[in-house]
Amino acid sequence: MKKRLSNALLSLLLVLSVLFSAGCLDALPDLPGFDPDINEQIPGGEETPGGGEETPGGGDDAPSGSVTLRNPGATPKPVDPAEHPAYSGEPYIAIDGNMPYFTAEEMVTTSFEYYSPLDSLGRCGYTVACIGPDIMPTEERGNIGMVKPSGWHTVKYDIVSGKYLYNRCHLIGYQLTGENVNESNLITGTRYLNIDGMVDFENMVADYIRETGNHVLYRVTPIFVGDELLARGVQMEAYSVEDQGDGICFHIYAYNVQPGITIDYATGLSALAGEPLPPAGEDSGTDIPPEEGAIDPGEVHDYVLNTNTKKFHYPDCSSAKDMSEANREDFTGTREAVINRGYEACGRCKP
Numbered sequence: 001m002k003k004r005l006s007n008a009l010l011s012l013l014l015v016l017s018v019l020f021s022a023g024c025l026d027a028l029p030d031l032p033g034f035d036p037d038i039n040e041q042i043p044g045g046e047e048t049p050g051g052g053e054e055t056p057g058g059g060d061d062a063p064s065g066s067v068t069l070r071n072p073g074a075t076p077k078p079v080d081p082a083e084h085p086a087y088s089g090e091p092y093i094a095i096d097g098n099m100p101y102f103t104a105e106e107m108v109t110t111s112f113e114y115y116s117p118l119d120s121l122g123r124c125g126y127t128v129a130c131i132g133p134d135i136m137p138t139e140e141r142g143n144i145g146m147v148k149p150s151g152w153h154t155v156k157y158d159i160v161s162g163k164y165l166y167n168r169c170h171l172i173g174y175q176l177t178g179e180n181v182n183e184s185n186l187i188t189g190t191r192y193l194n195i196d197g198m199v200d201f202e203n204m205v206a207d208y209i210r211e212t213g214n215h216v217l218y219r220v221t222p223i224f225v226g227d228e229l230l231a232r233g234v235q236m237e238a239y240s241v242e243d244q245g246d247g248i249c250f251h252i253y254a255y256n257v258q259p260g261i262t263i264d265y266a267t268g269l270s271a272l273a274g275e276p277l278p279p280a281g282e283d284s285g286t287d288i289p290p291e292e293g294a295i296d297p298g299e300v301h302d303y304v305l306n307t308n309t310k311k312f313h314y315p316d317c318s319s320a321k322d323m324s325e326a327n328r329e330d331f332t333g334t335r336e337a338v339i340n341r342g343y344e345a346c347g348r349c350k351p
């Protein structure tokens with residue numbers, strides 16, 4: 001109980017300093033009152049790992065996928081695309097000075113995750129999580145090809161990197177909460193949204209949590225207009241709790257567009273820019289077998305890093321299997337992100 005109490009006090013201090021400091025949340029409007037007992041109100045609330053201790057990949061016995069919404073009233077304030085500039089060459093824009101809309105009540109340091117149920121049109125709603133090392137994935141990512149998010153079409157264009165126009169795009173990235181085949185966490189997103197819009201933010205948050213053991217409040221809201229089946233974009237908010245946004249603080253809107261491609265957001269139908277959209281029920285682009293299209297072409301992979309040799313491997317590489325646990329670090333992200341961390345590709349499995 002002593003630990004629990006000190007956690008509550010710490011949370012109170014954190015929130016007070018958020019309220020009165022010139023931190024990231026300074027610009028937030030109308031922070032509501034804070035209940036110092038909030039840690040006691042959470043069903044199944046566990047003491048969190050102390051900050052500073054590095055716990056890569058989370059504990060082995062960490063429960064994955066526990067869904068507890070701490071503040072059921074805490075819903076996002078969705079971006080209205082009509083109030084923001086149309087896409088003009090940048091994959092995302094900052095919203096309201098890059099300040100997330102989290103309230104003081106949401107400043108908690110116990111991990112949770114929440115995924116809205118699909119609506120009557122089969123569309124995802126917002127997802128929100130307080131992500132700590134304890135809910136980050138420890139297992140390899142599996143196939144998500146059986147999920148057909150709203151607006152899904154399996155289409156290929158030569159001008160799209162990786163060919164596939166659409167990816168099954170995780171709202172909360174797999175590397176953060178390990179949610180894989182969760183239809184409430186997968187939308188139809190362009191390759192451009194996935195790679196240019198979202199992945200760098202996801203990896204930044206994952207790296208920060210891995211390095212600090214701290215928690216990041218994280219909310220992703222797909223933005224649909226009217227009854228359209230394809231999201232116009234994705235709103236992403238993140239805020240590191242223990243250091244009051246020093247490590248992580250952003251609020252962006254990423255466009256679900258693909259340069260050179262015209263997209264009908266009502267249906268997800270698409271065509272090369274300047275060409276007419278195909279009739280409903282027919283896809284433009286190249287038809288591809290479903291099993292091929294089932295692979296998420298996003299360049300986010302599971303890798304095994306050898307922290308000693310600074311080589312990286314695919315998980316099924318024999319070198320990865322033989323690696324001593326002391327040198328092994330599992331990583332999910334883009335190849336570029338691995339290389340940016342100073343790793344070289346293994347010559348055997350050529351990841």
Ligand SMILES: [Zn+2]
Pocket residue numbers: 312313314317318319320346347348349350
């Ligand atoms: Zn290898």
